[in-house]
Amino acid sequence: MKILLIEDDLELGNGVRIALEDQGLQVTWVRRLGDALHAIDTQACDLVLLDLGLPDGDGLALLARLRRDRLPMPVLILTARDALEDRLAGLDSGADDYLVKPFALAELLSRVRALARRSFGLVNDTIEIRQLALHEATMRVTVDERAVELSRSEFELLCLLMKRADRVLTRRVLEEQVLPGGLDNESNVLDVHMSNLRRKIGPGYIRTVRGVGYVIDRAAPARGGA
Amino acid sequence: MTPAALWRRLRGSLVGRLVLAQMLTVLLLWSAAMAYFVWDTARYDEIFEPGHMGPRADMILALVDNLADRPEQLQEVLRKLDVFQRRENHEQDDLALRMSMNVWLGNRLLYASPGSPGVVPATQQRRLEKLVIDGLPWRTYTQQSAQSQARVTLIRSGHAVSILFALGERGILILPLLISLPFLVLPAWWSVRLALRPWRRFSQEIETRSPGDLAPLRFGSAYRELRPVADAVNTLLARVAASLARERSFIADAAHELRTPLAAMRINIEALQAHRGDARDAELLDGLVRSGERASRLVAQLLGLMRSDSGRTQAARLSLDGLVQDRLAALSGLAMQRGVELELACAERCEIEAEREGLTSLVDNLVENAIKYSPAGSTVSVRVGADASLVVEDAGPGIAADWRERVFDRFFRVPDQAQPGSGLGLAIVKSVADRHGATVELADGAGGAGGSRGPGGPEARGLRVTVRWNLAERAGFEPAGGY
Numbered sequence: 001m002k003i004l005l006i007e008d009d010l011e012l013g014n015g016v017r018i019a020l021e022d023q024g025l026q027v028t029w030v031r032r033l034g035d036a037l038h039a040i041d042t043q044a045c046d047l048v049l050l051d052l053g054l055p056d057g058d059g060l061a062l063l064a065r066l067r068r069d070r071l072p073m074p075v076l077i078l079t080a081r082d083a084l085e086d087r088l089a090g091l092d093s094g095a096d097d098y099l100v101k102p103f104a105l106a107e108l109l110s111r112v113r114a115l116a117r118r119s120f121g122l123v124n125d126t127i128e129i130r131q132l133a134l135h136e137a138t139m140r141v142t143v144d145e146r147a148v149e150l151s152r153s154e155f156e157l158l159c160l161l162m163k164r165a166d167r168v169l170t171r172r173v174l175e176e177q178v179l180p181g182g183l184d185n186e187s188n189v190l191d192v193h194m195s196n197l198r199r200k201i202g203p204g205y206i207r208t209v210r211g212v213g214y215v216i217d218r219a220a221p222a223r224g225g226a
Numbered sequence: 227m228t229p230a231a232l233w234r235r236l237r238g239s240l241v242g243r244l245v246l247a248q249m250l251t252v253l254l255l256w257s258a259a260m261a262y263f264v265w266d267t268a269r270y271d272e273i274f275e276p277g278h279m280g281p282r283a284d285m286i287l288a289l290v291d292n293l294a295d296r297p298e299q300l301q302e303v304l305r306k307l308d309v310f311q312r313r314e315n316h317e318q319d320d321l322a323l324r325m326s327m328n329v330w331l332g333n334r335l336l337y338a339s340p341g342s343p344g345v346v347p348a349t350q351q352r353r354l355e356k357l358v359i360d361g362l363p364w365r366t367y368t369q370q371s372a373q374s375q376a377r378v379t380l381i382r383s384g385h386a387v388s389i390l391f392a393l394g395e396r397g398i399l400i401l402p403l404l405i406s407l408p409f410l411v412l413p414a415w416w417s418v419r420l421a422l423r424p425w426r427r428f429s430q431e432i433e434t435r436s437p438g439d440l441a442p443l444r445f446g447s448a449y450r451e452l453r454p455v456a457d458a459v460n461t462l463l464a465r466v467a468a469s470l471a472r473e474r475s476f477i478a479d480a481a482h483e484l485r486t487p488l489a490a491m492r493i494n495i496e497a498l499q500a501h502r503g504d505a506r507d508a509e510l511l512d513g514l515v516r517s518g519e520r521a522s523r524l525v526a527q528l529l530g531l532m533r534s535d536s537g538r539t540q541a542a543r544l545s546l547d548g549l550v551q552d553r554l555a556a557l558s559g560l561a562m563q564r565g566v567e568l569e570l571a572c573a574e575r576c577e578i579e580a581e582r583e584g585l586t587s588l589v590d591n592l593v594e595n596a597i598k599y600s601p602a603g604s605t606v607s608v609r610v611g612a613d614a615s616l617v618v619e620d621a622g623p624g625i626a627a628d629w630r631e632r633v634f635d636r637f638f639r640v641p642d643q644a645q646p647g648s649g650l651g652l653a654i655v656k657s658v659a660d661r662h663g664a665t666v667e668l669a670d671g672a673g674g675a676g677g678s679r680g681p682g683g684p685e686a687r688g689l690r691v692t693v694r695w696n697l698a699e700r701a702g703f704e705p706a707g708g709y
Contacts, residue, residue, distance in 0.1 A: 012490035019497040080485035082526070083533065084583050102489035102522045105496035168555035172548055209561075211570025211608075212554040217562075 001116055004045040005029045006036040006062070007078065008054050012101075016049070019105050020112070033057040037065065047115055048075045052090070060093050067094040074115040078103070110166055117163070127162045129218055132205055134162050143201050153178045154197045161206065161216045170213040240425075244418040245411060252410055256403050280352070283369035283378050290329060290336065290376040297336075304329060304337040312339075325382055332375035342381055424449050428456070438535075438660075440467035474532045481528045488525065492518045520646055523594075527650040530587040531636075534657045541581045541662075546695075547572040547610045549582070553589040554608060560594065565602035568593075573612040578695045584658040589616070591651040592691055596620035598645055601686070614695035619671045624687035630668045659693055667692040 003020060007013035008031045017027045028043060030036045033054045039045070040062075048066070052059040063075055074096040079086070082100040090098050096118070097111050117127070126135045131144045139155055141148045150158065156177055161169060175190050194214060198206055207215050236242030286307065293300035304327075312324040326342035328335065355366045368379040424445075431445045442460040445452075495514045554570050561568045596606040599622030609617040625633055629640050634656040639649040652666075659666045671688020 009486045009490055012486055012493060015490055015493035015497055019493055019500070022497060022500050078489075080482045080489075082529070101485040102492045102518065105493055108493075166559070168558040170548075170551045170555045172551060209554065209558045209568050209570075211572065212551055212558065212568060215555075215558065 001047065002026045002028065002043070002045045003047045003049060003112070004036070004039055004043075004073075005049045006033075006054070006059065007031065007049070007051040009051070016108070019108075023109060025112075031055075033059070033062060036062055040066070040071070046073055047112060048073055049112075050075055050077050050095070052077060052079045052081065060090070063090075063093050063095060074118060076111055076115055106166070114163060127159075127165075129162055129165055129205070129216060130220060132162070132201060132216075134159060141201070148200050150197070150200060151193075153193055154200070157193055158197060158201070161214060165216045165218050168209050168213045168215040171211075172213075174213060241415065241418050241422060244422075245414050248414040248418070249407065249411065252407070253403075279367045279380055280369065283367065283380065286327065286329065286378045287369065287371040287376050290331065290378070291371055291374050294331070294374065294376070301337065308337070308339050325380060327381065328379040330375075330377040330379075336376075339381075424452060428452055432459070440464075440470070471536065474536050477528055478532045481525045481532070484521070484525050488518060488522050492522070520648075524648040524650070527587075527591070527648055527654060530583075530591075531650060531654050531657065534584050534587065534654060534661065541579050543577050543579055544582060544585070546576045546578050546580075546585075546614065546616065547574075549585055550589055550608060550610050550616065553586060554593065557590065557593050557597065561597050561606065564597055564600070566597050566600045567605040568597075569605050569607045570610075571607070572610045576610055576612055576614055578614050578662075578697070580662055580695075584661065588655050588658040588693065591654050592616075592618040592693070595647075595651050596622070596689070596691075598647070599623060599689070614697045616693045617690060619688065619690040621671060621686055621688045624670055624689040625668055633668070634666070655691075655693070662695060664693050664695045667694070 003025050005013060005016055005020070005027050007016060007029070010031075013029050013031060017029045020027045028039055028045065030039055031054075033056045036050075036054075040048075048062075050059045050062060059077070059079075063077075066073070066075065075094065076097045076099060077090045077095045078099050078101060079090070080101045087098050096115055099108060099111060126133055128134075133142045134140075136159060139150075141150055141155065141158065157174060160174065160177055171190060178193055179189055194206065194208075204220065205216050207217060209215065236246050286304075289303055289307070290300060293303060308327065311327070324339075326339035327337070328339070328342065329337040350368065352369055353367070355368070357364045357366055362383070365382050366379050368377065370377045428443075428445050431443055440463045442463060443456050445456070492515065495511055495518065499508070499511050499515075551570060551572070554568055558568050593606065593608065596618050597620075600606055600620045601622065604621040607617075607619045609615075609619075611617070623643075625640060632638050633640060633652045635649075636653040637649040638653075639647060656666055669690045669692070671690045
């Protein structure tokens with residue numbers, strides 16, 4: 001996968017480039033808006049990492065240009081501005097995600113993966129976490145190569161948790177998934193689904209954060225996740 | 227109260243000064259009126275005018291002429307007449323006011339009023355004369371009988387001061403003033419207070435202002451006299467607000483600028499971690515990541531504080547339990563790292579009037595603190611009550627009662643702590659809570675005070691922070707002032 005990195009800071013740009021290349025990604029790194037526009041015109045790329053404050057202009061201009069030309073590649077904004085209005089401005093101008101500096105490498109990689117999945121569409125939509133694999137198009141889930149039968153709701157919950165692995169999904173978000181429109185806080189439908197899901201895929205994948213939500217961690221839990 | 231103390235008291239008060247000035251004005255007007263009256267009396271010459279005095283002199287001369295052959299009776303009549311004249315205008319015989327007379331027959335003095343200035347050297351007939359006898363001014367009127375050698379001189383004091391004293395003695399002028407002055411003080415005091423009421427309301431507006439409110443004063447400018455003061459205060463407020471805004475934007479800019487090098491440092495270390503050699507290198511790199519995280523957190527807190535202080539954000543109705551759930555989800559990674567369990571209990575849906583970013587940083591700081599100070603293996607429990615309360619409880623070392631006021635100060639840290647920190651977390655919590663009209667309360671956690679929970683050791687009292695919003699006061703959100 002080819003990534004276009006637009007970042008004017010020398011150390012940060014170089015660090016991100018090395019970290020991404022370590023993950024086997026191809027990175028083109030430019031430091032100016034002009035170079036970035038040139039790179040977009042001349043090279044194919046699958047994902048753009050965009051810093052907003054560039055020495056020769058605003059990164060949002062590039063974003064506008066991309067969207068005007070209907071170029072499909074997803075854009076992840078990297079910025080120091082984290083106020084709500086800044087985030088909204090970024091997302092409104094067509095960015096796909098927004099990451100505030102300083103960010104952890106794991107966070108950056110997780111976002112890049114998620115965007116790449118979206119970008120590649122159905123071409124390669126198998127998500128794998130440890131021994132668990134999920135193929136979205138065919139709704140096929142395997143654990144240790146063994147197929148697991150899931151109900152529609154269970155599949156959707158698992159899909160959501162795997163797509164956003166390492167991030168806790170709140171009960172509210174998950175409830176909307178299984179009970180669209182029906183926001184009944186007292187109901188334990190979600191817990192029933194989760195307990196069934198756990199039984200089917202085995203322990204150690206889904207971790208509960210009591211009262212908050214559920215999460216699937218990429219790394220195996222050090223101590224037994226509930 | 228001694229007169230000196232009373233004077234100081236009056237001088238020290240605007241009301242006192244105004245009342246005093248009014249009283250002085252009354253006294254001055256009174257004195258002027260009195261002076262005019264005295265002056266007017268002194269020149270009140272009609273009684274001495276020939277037209278007025280003529281008949282009187284005629285009468286006396288007629289008596290003298292007709293009783294010339296009976297001297298004893300004449301003396302008797304003149305004496306009686308003199309007594310009558312003395313008491314004619316006043317009840318008491320008064321040298322200053324009375325009319326005296328000298329009656330002559332040729333060169334022989336027939337009668338002289340007792341106490342009169344003796345022989346008056348009359349020079350002119352039938353007209354008023356001003357004479358000075360023994361240094362005192364007198365006015366005289368002399369008339370000669372047409373039939374005989376008889377001659378009469380009417381004498382009256384021409385001394386204005388003596389008239390004044392004479393009048394004063396009777397209290398004609400002084401007494402009403404003395405009586406009415408106290409009655410004048412009361413309405414004067416009342417009217418002055420009435421006139422000064424806007425001033426008191428003006429100072430009340432300043433007094434009741436919250437310390438962060440730098441909006442211009444509303445009240446003073448309705449009155450011409452207060453406008454210069456209000457304008458001066460408003461100019462000062464504007465300058466303070468502008469300098470605060472400059473300071474805030476400076477800190478915010480500096481914090482923003484710090485983020486890029488911090489990000490660079492972090493990403494380089496993490497890239498290095500992927501190739502790390504031995505355990506010693508790994509430990510050193512972990513240390514670098516942790517310091518980087520601390521610096522990042524401090525920068526984020528500074529930005530949060532500056533944003534919260536600037537108060538530009540808008541309040542809206544939002545779900546407290548939903549927001550807390552979202553924030554706990556976001557912070558569960560940190561909890562996981564620290565081996566701390568997060569737990570949320572929501573009674574039911576709870577909506578409050580709040581601004582999202584402020585509330586987010588309040589929840590983040592409380593929960594981050596709780597996670598940070600909790601020993602590994604313990605639980606941080608968060609509860610959202612239906613009465614719009616948020617309780618965050620940990621099993622950490624807690625905060626001794628002595629420090630519970632001071633921990634809200636910016637950059638204050640409880641001494642001898644194992645955990646690194648900026649000392650800004652609770653300051654942010656307090657700042658946000660204040661702007662929402664919410665209260666923050668610190669108490670021992672359930673794990674403390676001999677509690678059974680928590681592996682934090684015997685020292686661990688735990689900490690329970692309770693933030694309570696005021697549901698009754700829907701309009702409780704008070705944005706910080708600013709231009």
